[in-house]
Amino acid sequence: MTASADRCATLRHVADRIAELDDGGGLRIGVDGVDGAGKTVLADELAAQLRVPGRPVVRVSLDDFHHVRAVRHRQGRDSPRGFWEDSYDYDRFRRDVLEPFGPGGSRRYRAAAHDLETDVVLDGEPCAADPGAVLIVDGLFLHRDELVPVWDLSVFLDVPFEETARRMADRDGTSPDPDHPGMRRYVEGQRLYFAACAPQDRATILIDNRDFAAPRIIRER
Numbered sequence: 001m002t003a004s005a006d007r008c009a010t011l012r013h014v015a016d017r018i019a020e021l022d023d024g025g026g027l028r029i030g031v032d033g034v035d036g037a038g039k040t041v042l043a044d045e046l047a048a049q050l051r052v053p054g055r056p057v058v059r060v061s062l063d064d065f066h067h068v069r070a071v072r073h074r075q076g077r078d079s080p081r082g083f084w085e086d087s088y089d090y091d092r093f094r095r096d097v098l099e100p101f102g103p104g105g106s107r108r109y110r111a112a113a114h115d116l117e118t119d120v121v122l123d124g125e126p127c128a129a130d131p132g133a134v135l136i137v138d139g140l141f142l143h144r145d146e147l148v149p150v151w152d153l154s155v156f157l158d159v160p161f162e163e164t165a166r167r168m169a170d171r172d173g174t175s176p177d178p179d180h181p182g183m184r185r186y187v188e189g190q191r192l193y194f195a196a197c198a199p200q201d202r203a204t205i206l207i208d209n210r211d212f213a214a215p216r217i218i219r220e221r
Contacts, residue, residue: 003045004213004214006213006214006215006216007045007212007213007214007215010207010215010216010217011042011045011046011049012049013217014046014049014153014155014205015046015049015050017153017204017205017220018046018050018134018152018153021152021153022055022134024132025103025132026101026105026107026129026131026132026133026134026135027134027135027152027153028098028101028102028135028137028150028151028152029046029134029135029136029137029151029152029153029154029155030137030138030139030142030143030147030150030151030153030154030155031043031046031136031137031138031139031142031154031155031157032138032139032140032141032142032143032154032155032156032157032199032203033140033156033157033158033159033209034140034159034161034164034190035140035164035168035186035190036159036163036164036165036166036167036168036171037157037158037159037164037209038157038159038167038209038212039138039139039157040061040138041212042138042155042157042207042209042215043059043061043136043137043138044059046136047059047136050134050136055132055133055134056129056130056131056132056133056134057133057134057135057136058101058109058111058129058133058134058135058136059136059137059138060097060109060111060135060136060137061137061138061139062088062093062137062138062139062140062141062142063116063139064111064112064113064114064116065088065089065090065092065093065096065097065112065113065114066087066088066089066114066116067086067087067088067089067114068114068119068121069119071086071089072086072087073086074086077185078181078184078185079185079189080184080185080186080187080188080189080191080192081189081192082185082189083185083186083188083189083190084141084189084190084192084193084196087140087141087189088139088140088141089113089114090144090146090147092113092114093113096109096110096111096113096126097109097110097111097135097137098150100126100129101129101133101135102150107128107129107130107131107133108126108127108128108129109126109127109129110122110123110124110126110127111127112124140190140193141193141197142154142199143156143197143198143199143202143203144193144197145197148197148202151204153204153205154202154203154204154205155203155204155205155206155207156199156200156202156203156205156206156207157207157209157215158200158206158207158208158209158210158218159208159209159210160210161178161187161190162178163210164178165177165178165180165183165187204220204221205217205219205220206218206219206220
């Protein structure tokens with residue numbers, strides 16, 4: 001599907017902001033937002049935009065760094081706090097992705113640490129990124145206290161739960177009602193994140209992504 005003119009303009013603006021930071025040494029970019037906000041799509045489109053002039057880009061998703069099921073559910077399968085606190089293996093993510101792309105890093109990274117379907121921990125051979133590659137990560141909770149300092153630029157996609165629940169229902173077959181008991185773990189877990197970290201305020205660029213065809217930059221710094 002061809003992106004609209006409004007969407008292309010927003011992507012170009014974010015890409016231009018990244019280019020302003022570019023000193024050839026590599027950058028770490030985070031794309032955050034709640035489930036169903038459109039993080040993966042925007043991160044992929046942004047990567048394509050940056051590659052046009054020939055800049056190497058590495059795409060990683062935090063969804064490939066889940067904890068094993070026993071850890072994710074140790075506070076209960078339906079626990080919102082468990083979703084917020086126990087979903088992701090941040091130690092592996094830092095070691096396998098963030099540090100290799102940081103200042104003086106090796107650029108040797110692993111793009112996945114866990115298979116969510118099989119619950120198997122992965123430890124494959126590292127990949128080698130091209131010199132100066134831009135790292136673009138999409139995922140939940142990217143503006144946690146320990147992650148905020150690593151991003152050279154970050155985006156938060158602001159979409160109300162009423163809309164994201166509808167999108168998730170179309171995608172995953174879940175309830176379109178964000179207040180449904182089956183959605184409680186995820187919606188309330190993300191509200192805990194909002195209360196603890198105010199990601200909308202921490203992001204470099206805040207984008208209203210309710211309308212895929214016309215994302216709108218609300219604020220930037």
